[in-house]
Amino acid sequence: MSPVSSIRNLGPAVEQACTRAGIQSAEGLRALGADAAYTRLISSGSRPHFIGYCALVMGLQGRPWNDCQGAEKDALRARFDAIKAAATPDHPPQSEIERVLDEIGVVEKRPGKTKNAP
Template identity: 75%
Template structure:
């Protein structure tokens, strides 16, 4: 049986539940995706964006304490978080965010087409 997401230091049951909702079912799956792709999936699945949650994830995947992020590194992570958050926002034309559209199409919940938002 695969190790649960919560087996990664600093990631508990609530984060694991969010991952499950986003289709991330194991610690190995989370590591394979990496922090940015995993967080994009979480946002696409409806997780509310929160910078601390993002950098805790980054630190956890690096095997570091959650509060080890400081200074220039924290500023760089903030820029990455802001970019992920912006990419997950719904386009002004009302179509689905690209990441969500791809996820839904990949999992057979939406057909790809000219109005799908998938390029």
């Protein structure tokens, strides 16, 4: 069995996250595919991040993480948004600034946050 970090773009942090998600090897990750694996990562506590998703998808194709452009990137964004929405359905609506920051991967949604909560 090859380690997850043997896949292009994926390092030790992703390997640890995969282990937490029950993905023990590069072969297991390839067998699951990018979308199912990313769903598992989110479900096991990894914070959704579009660039991380792109790195995973591109890595499984043997491509550099930043190789995705134009329509292909737009299609990946739509897939990422769908995966994220399905994996985190219980979050309350965010303020506009939280939504934008979450969209670009700066902050994550916080469940149960109220207007005056820290």
